[in-house]
Amino acid sequence: MKYLFLILGFANFSVYAADWPTYRADASRSGVTAEQLTLPLWEAWKHQPLHAPRPAWRGPAKRDLYNKVGVLKNRQLFDHAFHVIADAGNVYFGSSADDQIHCLNAVTGKEKWTYFTEGPVRFAPTLHGGKLFVGSDDGHAYCISTDGKLIWRQRLAPRDYRIAGNNRIISAWPLRTGILVLDGVAYAGAGMFPSEVVHIVAFSAANGKDQWRATQTDLPAQGYLLVSDDRVYVPGGRSNPVVLNRTDGKRLRTVSGSGGTYALLTGNTLVFGPGRKGQLGLVPGESKDIFATFAGNHMIVSGEKSYLHADKELSVLDRVRYLKLEGERKQVAAQREQLGKQLAQLRKQKSPELPNVQEQLIAVGRRLDEISTGMKACVLWRVDCAQPHALILAGKTLFAGGNGEVAAYSVVDGKQVWAASVNGAALGLAVAHGRLLVSTEKGTIHCFTSK
Incomplete structure (x- = not known):
């Protein structure tokens, strides 16, 4: 990650700007950056792709009458928007509609280049060492330069066998986990049908060659991977995550819970959900059992506090106590x-x-x-919040995505301090180099900056 410090001698503050190099900022999927945006923000540009996202899975039934669950949560909400990453000059995203990786000028929003894969790109790229790492439904991992040139392409699927899926021709082992890179090693999952064998692969970021390969025949691999110093966490879509040893890929455990592709790490403590009812389960590092549950869709962990984001409210908790x-x-x-x-x-x-x-x-x-x-x-405080779809923390400001709007809340008291309209449900948020980037279910990408 590149950092830029701008010290303004004529003012009593500094601006801390950084890349947003992967989905939710880092390998822990924390959704946290130290960068503080100066409010209010204004729309600098809006990018509208020709096609909206084409999600891999339909949403759940409206309700489960047998089990008396009134509103069922979508546990596979990973590709309903074009989630972005960004550096100082560019904004990057993959498209499930046109099979391309797109690069936009971060200042103007104009498209600079695109790169075609052979299948839908459902997950955000990862930027590492000046290179983009992207997984596609065609069963391949791609390494691309930031000017759109292919560096290498490696098939993670065990063989090149294509099937019909989502009205497209895709690999029988699509990459549905995104790619993470840590210490020169990339990690990804290939496969969504346990009966066909699902592959979790660690491979060289330099050339794509396997370092280890683990297989599983009981659970899919769907949702953004998470990586800690010694563990790899593999979401299982509607099923529960699997924990692997980062060194050799050996399975350590499958955690208990109600499934879901939303997850974050704090150390080796896993928080995931939302299950069927909108609950987040907290699983300590060496356990497979849920230690505590929290009503909500998202959580931000910062220091000793946790910010909980539910359908209609936002609150902050003294997590340690x-x-x-x-x-x-x-x-x-x-x-x-x-x-x-x-x-x-x-x-x-x-x-x-x-x-x-x-x-x-x-x-x-x-x-x-x-x-x-x-x-x-x-x-410590609890406030009404009408933006339930996404939550990130930038400096001392929480940004929340809702239906047709994005809003900012102060971490001090939960007071709403800014809001703006967007085109559709704001499902993806990112902050990089003075910009708030908002992705909606209509495919629109909004960029907000300070004037």
């Missing part, structure tokens, strides 16, 4: 359950120890009430 209390709550709840069983036995035996256990049970109940009160107090 909350998780500490959640751990204690689980222990005390288990103690209460054990005491309850013990009390039932003592009643049958008419034991003289009965009053003592009753007192313990009452004390444990009081402690649970205290913990519950403490957990509620961990919410």
Whole structure:
């Protein structure tokens, strides 16, 4: 990532500008940049491609009457907009409609070049070392220069076998994870049908040659990959993510939960969702089980705080204290359950120890009430938010995408400090070099800057 520091001697502030080199900024998919945009923003340009995105999957049914779920969440919402990445001079995106990688001039929005693949490009490119890394539904990984020239092309699919998919001809092993690059190694998944064997591949960023290849026959690979220092996390579409050893690709575990392609890492702690009901599950590093759940669609982790983004509200949580209390709550709840069983036995035996256990049970109940009160107090502020589709953090400003608009909120108190209209539902957000880039489900890309 390139950093640019502009020190303005005539003012008491500095502007910190950086690339947005991959989907949601980094390999953790944090959605966080230190760059602070000066509000208000104004639309600098708008790019409207000839065709809107063509998602791979339709949305879910409106409701699940059998399980009494009123509104079902879309757990495969990864290609409903042209998600962008950007450096100082260019904005890049892939298209599921015309099979191309596009490069726009970051200042004017004018198209500079395009590069054709042989299938839909459903995921944003990754910019690393001055090169673009792109996966296509044609089963290949591409390395392209920032002026649109092919450097190498490598088939990650086990063989070149094409099928009909989404009214197109695609590989039986499309790349539906995006590509991440870390320390000279690229990572991607090929395949969406476990019966055909799904491949997770680590390969050289220099030439595309395999370094290791893991296969799975139980789960697909769909959704943006995440990578930590020692782990690779592979979303499974409507299924749950798989955790692999980054060194050799050995599967470590499949985490529990309700599925979904939205995910982020904080260290080796995974947060993912939204499941069927709009819930995010938090899975600690060495566990496969969900430790805590949060009602919402997205989360931003910054320091000791978590910003939670739900359908109608935005809130900030003292995450460290909350998780500490959640751990204690689980222990005390288990103690209460054990005491309850013990009390039932003592009643049958008419034991003289009965009053003592009753007192313990009452004390444990009081402690649970205290913990519950403490957990509620961990919410530092909560505000109404009518933009439920996307959330990022830029400096001290949260940007949220909604239906026909994008809005900014202060991290200090949650106050809405700016808003602007966009063409359609704002599903993708990025901040780079003084620009807010907004991608909508109609294919439109808006660029907002300070005047």
